[in-house]
Amino acid sequence: MKLYLGSAKEMQTLYGFGTSACWWAQACGEEKTQDEIAELLYGDSGLKLNIYRYNIGGGYDEDNCRVENPWRRTESFLVYDRESEVSFWDFNRDKNAVTMMKKCLAKGNVDTLILFCNSPHYSHTSTGQASGSLLYHTCNIPKMNYKKFVDYVLDITEHFINEGLPVKYISPINEPQWKWGGSLVWQEGCHYETEEVVEILHLFAEEIIRRKLPVTLYTPESGEMLGDNEKYLKAILADKTIMKACDIFAYHSYHADDRVEDRYEFKKEFVSAHPELRFDMSEWCELPNKSHTKNFKGALITARIIGQDLIYGGAASWTAWVAANNIAINSEDGFDYSDAMLSGSEHFEEWTINERYWAMAHFSKYIPVGSKALDIGLRPTNEANDFNAFAFKTPENETVLVIVNEETNKGITLDGNFDTVRIIVSTQTEKLAEKYNGKFKGELVSKKNSITTVILN
DSSP states (O other): EEEEEETTTTEEEEEEEEEEEETTTOOOOOOOOOHHHHHHHTTTTTTTOOEEEEEOOOOOEEEEEEOOGGGGGGOEEEETTTTTTTTEEEETSSHHHHHHHHHHHSSSSOEEEEEEESSGGGSSSSSSSSOOOSTTTTOSSSSGGGHHHHHHHHHHHHHHHHHOOOOOEOOOOOOTSSOTTTTOOOOOOOOOHHHHHHHHHHHHHHHHHHHTTTOEEEEEEESSSTTTTHHHHHHHHHHHHHHTTEEEEEEOOTTTTHHHHHHHHHIIIITOOOOTTTTEEOOOOSSSOOTTTTTTTHHHHHHHHHHHHHHTTOOEEEEEEEEEETTSSTTTTOOOOOEEEEEEOTTSSSSEOOOOOHHHOOOOOOOOOTOOOEEOOOOOOOOSSSEEEEEEEESSEEEEEEEEESSOOOEEEEEEEOOOEEEEEEEESOOOOEEEEEOOSSSSETTTTEEEEEOOO
């Protein structure tokens, strides 16, 4: 196979890679563990991630909370006394998650801090719970409390900014199209119809502008690439006030792991049709999960999705859903939800690096902010999707090629005028192994079930 790097066409600028603090950060309280994980994720020796999503929780009342798993409910800074109906702030709450955020920021690589919500505060909702309405596909916040929701989020934003934290984006709505709530709940969530999305975002935009906050909206965090996105985008673009405080359309690329052609369609219908907007892929994990935490297949799938979202979907950044999942959930079979780069026990007494970590490493360690995605002419299909190669041009004028081979051993010829080449490989048995660093050789072998990063100068 020949890969045409020398004649590759430059596409969108990349704004980096990241993950979210749900819901592991609140469980990680031991300082040594916090320091080790901060370095693994955001340090120079680790992934060098630059995007951090901090969850502004909806909070809970122990006597009125249907989310049983403590890893899936979040402490709020706003304390509500149900009897007196009085609220007050306590910014000593959610201490572990705030400490973890600050430690990651201190690594010096984070340039994008996003505050996001899965639900309004429970005291503002119709049910008095942050886990959704009692009826599926029903918004859980009455209109009379929209402004309370806005103030709740922006008061916290101002607190963090006054503390010196570089908050850049506010994301008040998360996956509005899903049913959320009903008889079975497992996390915070809130359904919104399109008109409710716009009404709430309009109020957020007005208040951001009125307060002169140095933040913009990061929205609507749609739960899929296609589906309702046409409605969301059309409605958001039609609201001039929202557009004064928003230039990014954030979405999640769930439920399309084997459908690369969905990414072609998304890029055509959304990204290419709206050059005035940036499109960020702000959340993904393997759903439904098929990969054991210790099986390199999970890394191969993750790397394939990262590359396809960037190259074929036109995403300007790529963020994994969670950095760590809870091994106590399903520890006997080792799947642990298996959606994260790390796994930890209830309070991180034990924790491990999962295979997916290495997938992110092959991108985030070698493709810095400001790089350009390159079109090298490959076009996998839904039926032929087991070999992928993704190319990028860095601000230092290096060409970085990431090869994800789920097929068979394959000989590859690199077309282009280069002087040096560095080759880094990960498989089930070796991680980020440097196989070659020296004078440019135009040929290499990509082994079956491997991820290879090739850096050309």
